[in-house]
Amino acid sequence: MPKDVTDxxxxxxxxxxxxxxxxxxxxxxxxxGVKNACAIGAEKFNHQRLPGRVTRPxxxxxxxxxxxxxxxxxxxxxxxxLVKSRKTLMYxxxxxxxxxxxxxxxxxxxxxxxxxxCATVCHGSSLIAIEDVGVPSCTLGxxxxxxxxxxxxxxxxxxxxxxxxxxxxxxxxxxxxxKGHKGRKIYCVDCRYTxxxxxxxxxxQVQQGYDYELLNAFRTAARGEALPDTVGGxxxxxxxxxxxxxxxxxxxIIFFGMGLTHSMGRNHNIDIAINLTRDMxxxxxxxxxxxxxxxxxxxxxxxxxxxxxxPYAVDLSRRDQARHQTGETTSVDLLNRSEVEAxxxxxxxxxxxxxxxxxxxxxxxxTVTIDPHIQxxxxxxxxxxxxxxVGVETGGCAYRMDNVPIETxxxxxxxxGMLTDEQLLTxxxxxxxxxxxxxxx
Amino acid sequence: xxxxTLTVKNAPELFLECENVNTDAFAGKKAxxxxxxxxxxxxxxxxxxxxxxxxGEAGAxxxxxxxxxxxxxxxxxxxxxxxxxxxxxxxSACDMYTGSWMKGGKLxxxxxxxxxxxLAMAGGEFTINGNAGNYLxxxxxGDWRGMSGGVLRVKGNAGSDVATFMTGGEMIIEGNVDIHLxxxxxxxxxxxxxxxxxxxxxxxxxxEIYVFGSINVMMPGYKxxxxxxxxxxxxxxxxxxxxxxxxxxxxxxxxxTVYGHxxxxx
Ligand code: SF4
Numbered sequence: 273m274p275k276d277v278t279d280x281x282x283x284x285x286x287x288x289x290x291x292x293x294x295x296x297x298x299x300x301x302x303x304x305g306v307k308n309a310c311a312i313g314a315e316k317f318n319h320q321r322l323p324g325r326v327t328r329p330x331x332x333x334x335x336x337x338x339x340x341x342x343x344x345x346x347x348x349x350x351x352x353x354l355v356k357s358r359k360t361l362m363y364x365x366x367x368x369x370x371x372x373x374x375x376x377x378x379x380x381x382x383x384x385x386x387x388x389x390c391a392t393v394c395h396g397s398s399l400i401a402i403e404d405v406g407v408p409s410c411t412l413g414x415x416x417x418x419x420x421x422x423x424x425x426x427x428x429x430x431x432x433x434x435x436x437x438x439x440x441x442x443x444x445x446x447x448x449x450x451k452g453h454k455g456r457k458i459y460c461v462d463c464r465y466t467x468x469x470x471x472x473x474x475x476x477q478v479q480q481g482y483d484y485e486l487l488n489a490f491r492t493a494a495r496g497e498a499l500p501d502t503v504g505g506x507x508x509x510x511x512x513x514x515x516x517x518x519x520x521x522x523x524x525i526i527f528f529g530m531g532l533t534h535s536m537g538r539n540h541n542i543d544i545a546i547n548l549t550r551d552m553x554x555x556x557x558x559x560x561x562x563x564x565x566x567x568x569x570x571x572x573x574x575x576x577x578x579x580x581x582x583p584y585a586v587d588l589s590r591r592d593q594a595r596h597q598t599g600e601t602t603s604v605d606l607l608n609r610s611e612v613e614a615x616x617x618x619x620x621x622x623x624x625x626x627x628x629x630x631x632x633x634x635x636x637x638x639t640v641t642i643d644p645h646i647q648x649x650x651x652x653x654x655x656x657x658x659x660x661x662v663g664v665e666t667g668g669c670a671y672r673m674d675n676v677p678i679e680t681x682x683x684x685x686x687x688x689g690m691l692t693d694e695q696l697l698t699x700x701x702x703x704x705x706x707x708x709x710x711x712x713x
Numbered sequence: 714x715x716x717x718t719l720t721v722k723n724a725p726e727l728f729l730e731c732e733n734v735n736t737d738a739f740a741g742k743k744a745x746x747x748x749x750x751x752x753x754x755x756x757x758x759x760x761x762x763x764x765x766x767x768x769g770e771a772g773a774x775x776x777x778x779x780x781x782x783x784x785x786x787x788x789x790x791x792x793x794x795x796x797x798x799x800x801x802x803x804x805s806a807c808d809m810y811t812g813s814w815m816k817g818g819k820l821x822x823x824x825x826x827x828x829x830x831x832l833a834m835a836g837g838e839f840t841i842n843g844n845a846g847n848y849l850x851x852x853x854x855g856d857w858r859g860m861s862g863g864v865l866r867v868k869g870n871a872g873s874d875v876a877t878f879m880t881g882g883e884m885i886i887e888g889n890v891d892i893h894l895x896x897x898x899x900x901x902x903x904x905x906x907x908x909x910x911x912x913x914x915x916x917x918x919x920x921e922i923y924v925f926g927s928i929n930v931m932m933p934g935y936k937x938x939x940x941x942x943x944x945x946x947x948x949x950x951x952x953x954x955x956x957x958x959x960x961x962x963x964x965x966x967x968x969x970t971v972y973g974h975x976x977x978x979x
Pocket of ligand 1: 282283284285286287288289308309310311312313314433434435436
């Protein structure tokens, strides 16, 4: 008899929905169906039973093909690579558990690695802004129960975080928001008319690359100072009207995404949006939140932040100190400048997301990729070590985009004999210890 | 003043962290002692002697020491960083953090510098006879205090995020800059002889920016107030004075609000 597992956490996007129902086969080995998840979330679970999954490590041979090797061989190869390399990029972490990250960081401290996560090509600029000016934020529960003015700036949850709007930001009825959608005024600021814009009461089309100027104009208007006739294509009357409406809010929230973090000025766009939020708190209660992408990229920032004081791009190569400099210790810069000697990728796919030059540089270095599936990066690696899918075949802690930790659940057994990230990293860590005790690789 | 000459004999394979290449670290040392100072490539600890031929000897103090560096330093970081006195002349381009956290003395780079140079510089004279990268004279990541003193002069162009969080001192850029000049500035003076791309003085609280060329897009938070005749870095000219950033918080002094000033050459 197939059975239903309830309250399953979705390990796909930063919304980290916690109400999924997953039907599993009698023998606990196969997922038969997923309820409540959006299309992209359901697909993550469906991947579990796709035929052709790799279940043992694969090592690149001289002729370019892959040969299956044992976990022991793979662990030994990885540990030797890490011990030998003078500077290693250890990138990824966004799709694994916080427990696995902490073991990875222990290895990085010993081998002098540089630990970086997906924020480096995503919300890293938001993190820089937060380092510079702090952040007045809140939880998604507060948004659901209190927010009556919601601004989506340069983000498109309709596609990237499909259940965000129904669970938290537009439609739900909360304690002080009993009218649901009708009691909220939704703004969408974007350079394109997105599907999120279609759900908004008001769409403000900003000229591409003028977000900083427009946010500056909002702040200037809030202080009652004069404005030019238009800013970024938006008339000054509109800017003043919106600012006056925001001042009337009982609780306002700005959600922002790649439209701010990856357009001209990057961190400065977030910085000034945070400062607008601060200004609005002179009149009412206002908060701001990054729409974090990978389900546990926030967790990686939390664990790194707690251990070393920086949320990403943490350089431990000098071992007696942790350093962090976007532009220097960030993955793409390290690869483009060829500042590292080896690459260790886990729980992400830089091959699909990094600039081509960076990946060409990466492909020339010894590379290990730890990931449940075959993906772009595994194909340019010397060694691919498959592991169980975290949040599906093993549990572990993850942080939602609002920095709330949620323990994910195991719903099915991983394939016979397959290691989890935690088990694999623990064994690599031991092998590194052995090699260091012997005096090197 | 005693002179130590460093000549690059082995280029680093990765990037070399040269935090010991400054007058303070060299002071009171002979060539063989200097050769034993640490140099770092990732976790590998080597010595300056592995990369440089070293001749001469340092003076008793940093102030009595001059360092001349010849050869290719494009892969060397932290040259002249944290120096407090004396003189350093680099006859090459340099990598990141050159002259950062400098407190005094004179640093001359006869070439380009990469990003993060002159970070949080507090004093002394830093001259770049080439171009500079991004974050020149800015704050270190997460710090709210950029350049606070001294004179930083770039003969060529500079990148973006120049003088972010600057609180004092004087910076002169003889060429052009990219976006975000003087963002979050809280004091000090920037003289830009060339053009700026966009976003000059965004979120500026206090301080002065003089622009001889043009700005592609003016920030909405700036308002022209008057025309003034000024002498700036040896040039007499008529400027339009703007107050700003009116979107930012501003302190009050003797009951009067203190604004930042932007001067555009007419
Ligand atoms: S919105 Fe995100 S967390 Fe929720 S089901 Fe969809 S992919 Fe999963």
